[in-house]
Amino acid sequence: MYRYDQYDHRIVAERIAQFRDQVSRRLSGELKEEEFRVLRLQNGLYMQIHAYMLRIAIPYGLMNAAQMRMFAHIARKYDRDYGHFTTRQNIQFNWIRLQDAPEILNELATVEMHAIQTSGSCIRTVTSDEFAGVAQDEIVDPRPYAEILRQWSALHPEFALLPRKFKFAITGAANDRAATAVHDIGLTVVKNAQGEIGFRVLVGGGLGRTPVIGTEISDFVPWQHIITYVESIVRVYNQYGRRDNLYKARIKILVKALGIDEFRREVEADWQFTKGGPSTITVEELNRVSAYFVAPAYQDLPASDANVDAKVRDNKAFANWMQRNVKPHKVQGYASVVLSLKRAGVAPGDVTAEQMDAIARLAERYSFGELRVTHMQNLVLADVKQSDLAELWLEAKALGFATPNIGLLSDIICCPGGDFCSLANARSIPLAKAVAECFDDIDFLHDIGEIELNISGCVNACAHHHIGHIGILGVDKEGHEWYQVSIGGSQGNASSIGKIIGHSFTFGQIPEVVARLLQVYVNERYDDERFIDTVRRVGFKPFKTYVYATSIEDDKAWSGTEYELLGKGVPYDTPYYSPRF
Numbered sequence: 001m002y003r004y005d006q007y008d009h010r011i012v013a014e015r016i017a018q019f020r021d022q023v024s025r026r027l028s029g030e031l032k033e034e035e036f037r038v039l040r041l042q043n044g045l046y047m048q049i050h051a052y053m054l055r056i057a058i059p060y061g062l063m064n065a066a067q068m069r070m071f072a073h074i075a076r077k078y079d080r081d082y083g084h085f086t087t088r089q090n091i092q093f094n095w096i097r098l099q100d101a102p103e104i105l106n107e108l109a110t111v112e113m114h115a116i117q118t119s120g121s122c123i124r125t126v127t128s129d130e131f132a133g134v135a136q137d138e139i140v141d142p143r144p145y146a147e148i149l150r151q152w153s154a155l156h157p158e159f160a161l162l163p164r165k166f167k168f169a170i171t172g173a174a175n176d177r178a179a180t181a182v183h184d185i186g187l188t189v190v191k192n193a194q195g196e197i198g199f200r201v202l203v204g205g206g207l208g209r210t211p212v213i214g215t216e217i218s219d220f221v222p223w224q225h226i227i228t229y230v231e232s233i234v235r236v237y238n239q240y241g242r243r244d245n246l247y248k249a250r251i252k253i254l255v256k257a258l259g260i261d262e263f264r265r266e267v268e269a270d271w272q273f274t275k276g277g278p279s280t281i282t283v284e285e286l287n288r289v290s291a292y293f294v295a296p297a298y299q300d301l302p303a304s305d306a307n308v309d310a311k312v313r314d315n316k317a318f319a320n321w322m323q324r325n326v327k328p329h330k331v332q333g334y335a336s337v338v339l340s341l342k343r344a345g346v347a348p349g350d351v352t353a354e355q356m357d358a359i360a361r362l363a364e365r366y367s368f369g370e371l372r373v374t375h376m377q378n379l380v381l382a383d384v385k386q387s388d389l390a391e392l393w394l395e396a397k398a399l400g401f402a403t404p405n406i407g408l409l410s411d412i413i414c415c416p417g418g419d420f421c422s423l424a425n426a427r428s429i430p431l432a433k434a435v436a437e438c439f440d441d442i443d444f445l446h447d448i449g450e451i452e453l454n455i456s457g458c459v460n461a462c463a464h465h466h467i468g469h470i471g472i473l474g475v476d477k478e479g480h481e482w483y484q485v486s487i488g489g490s491q492g493n494a495s496s497i498g499k500i501i502g503h504s505f506t507f508g509q510i511p512e513v514v515a516r517l518l519q520v521y522v523n524e525r526y527d528d529e530r531f532i533d534t535v536r537r538v539g540f541k542p543f544k545t546y547v548y549a550t551s552i553e554d555d556k557a558w559s560g561t562e563y564e565l566l567g568k569g570v571p572y573d574t575p576y577y578s579p580r581f
Helices: 006-028 033-041 065-078 098-109 143-153 223-240 251-258 260-274 283-293 306-314 316-325 353-366 386-399 429-438 442-448 507-524 531-538 541-548
Strands: 045-047 052-056 062-064 082-085 091-096 168-171 185-191 197-203 215-222 326-328 334-339 350-352 370-373 379-385 453-456 470-477 480-487
Touching: 006 033, 006 098, 033 045, 052 098, 062 065, 065 082, 065 091, 065 098, 065 353, 065 370, 082 353, 091 098, 143 168, 143 223, 143 283, 185 223, 197 223, 215 223, 215 260, 223 251, 223 260, 251 260, 306 316, 306 386, 316 326, 316 334, 316 386, 316 442, 334 353, 334 386, 350 353, 353 370, 353 379, 353 386, 379 386, 429 453, 429 507, 442 507, 470 507, 480 507, 507 531, 507 541, 531 541
Parallel strands: 168 185, 453 470
Antiparallel strands: 045 052, 052 091, 062 370, 082 091, 082 350, 185 197, 197 215, 326 334, 334 379, 370 379, 470 480
16 A cells, blocks of 8 residues: 655645644634634544544545554544544544644554545545455556545645535446546546556536536546546636535536536646646656555465355355455455444444454454455455455454445445534434344345445435435424435446435334335345346336325324325235334
8 A cells, every 4th residue: 555755744744733733723712713614624624513523534445454553542542432434435533622633633644644635625535446456347456546646636736725625536447336426526447449548537426415427528538647637627627616606616516507518628628738748647657656556465375265165055144244245356365355334233334442453453464454445334354365254254243343234235324414413404323223223134134135225414415325226315394304215326337316205204214114115126126136226127106106105094104195005006004024024
C-alpha cells in the first residue's frame, strides 16, 4: 500500500498546526462558530446532535494493521470505545471533544492518516473496489491510479471551494463493485481494440435529493491523460455549477441543465489547453506509484485444500460462510474473506476498540497485515491462504465477524440516522436492528438469496437507499418519523434508481412491509432468480398491491387506506413463512 513521502508528511504536519491554532482561537472565543465551521469541515470535523464527529480518510478503502490499531486507540482514548465504518470507505468517531481534535489528527499522522477533505465543498476521498489487485475479473489494478488521483486532488488550490462536494469512484474490474454510476465522476478501466489501457468516464451521477445515474462522457480516455481530462470536468463544473442554491449545486444538476453533449463540448474545449501538459501521467510516475502496490509474497499453493473441502461437506455453518463470505482470488491457493460487520443487535458498520485490535491481529496473521473497507460497511482480508480458512473462520466467529450473510437481506447498509446526525429526519440504526432481528434465520436468508436493503435517515442518502434492491428513507411528517420504501434500485453494471412504492409507513410497520415484499418475491420468482430480477420482470404493481392490502380491522394500522389485493389471490393475513411471521 502507499506510504507517505516527505511532501505528504509536511503537508499533513502543517495542516495539523494550522488546525490546532484554529481550535485554540475557537475555544477562546476569538473565532465564532460561523467563522470556524468551514475550517473544521476542511479537517473532517462535523457538529452533530450530541458531540463532534470526526471522519477519517481511508483512501480507496485500503489500510494496514497499525492503522487499525490507531483507530482502536482513538476509540478508547477520545471516543466511547467504538468507531463506525461508512459507505465512503472511511471511519467516523461520533463522540469527539473539540479540544481533542488536533491531538487526534497528530496521532493519526504517526500512522500516515488524516481527515483532510473528508468534508467540505471539495474533492472528497477517492473510493474503489475493495477487491482491487486480487479480483479474478480485474483488467488492471486501479489502486495506482486511485493514488495518483488522491495526490492530484489533495489540497488542490483551484478546487478548494467548489459549488458543492465532489466524489470520485474507480474500478479496474469487469464487474463494478465501486458504484461508479452514482458518483460525480465514475472511472472504469477498459482496453480498446488495440489493447491499450484507458478509462470509460461517467459524469453527473449521484444520490441525495435528486438521484441520478451517471452519463458516459467518454468511452475511452488514455490512461496518460486521465488526470487532465477529469481536471477539465471539475473546472467546467467549478465555473458553471450553481452557487445560489445548495440543492442544485451538484454537477449532476449542471449536466442535466446543459445536456451531456453541450457539457462534453465545454470539457473538450477546456481539455485542449491542458492535454499533454504538466498533469499528464508519465510511465515513470505510474511505475513510481505502482511500486507501492506490488503483490505480497504469495506461495506456490494447490488450487484447493482437502481439509477445507471436507469441512465444507461436514459443517453446514462453515459451508454457509464459505458460500457467502469467501470470494475467489486471482492467485491459486488464496481467497479473499469478508468480515461481516452486520449481526443482530449491532449497528451496521460499528466496531469496538477491542474488536479493532483483534482485526489487526487477524490481518497480520492471515493477510500480510492489510485490510480493506467496503462501501457496504464490511471489512476484507484480501489475501488469505485457503488452508487457513477453517482456522480464520473459528477466530472470526468468536469475534462476531463470521455471520454468513454477505449480500443477503441482513447485510443491511445503514447510516447513523437520527441517533447521531443533525440532518436526519428519522432513526436508521434501531430500524436496521428491528429488521435484522425479524429476519435472522440463516437458512431462510440463504433460500431467498441476494437482496440489498439500505436504510437512510434523510434525503442525503448516506446509506445509498436509492440503489438498494429495497430502499428505506426516513422522512419527517409534522414532527414524526415516517419511512418511504422503494424497490428496484441496484448498483453495479446494471445500476438503477429505486421507485417509491407508495405512501410512507411508521417505524413499527416496516418489518411487515419487508415481509410482504418478500412474500411477493417468493411467489413470483423463477428458480434461483434474484429479488431485483423478479422486480424488473414482473414490475412494481404486484409488490405495491400486496404491501398495501388491508382489511377493515387493519384500517388504523395501515393509515386507513384500502387496496384490493390482485395477483395470486393471497389473503392479506397469510402468514409469512419466516419463523417470525
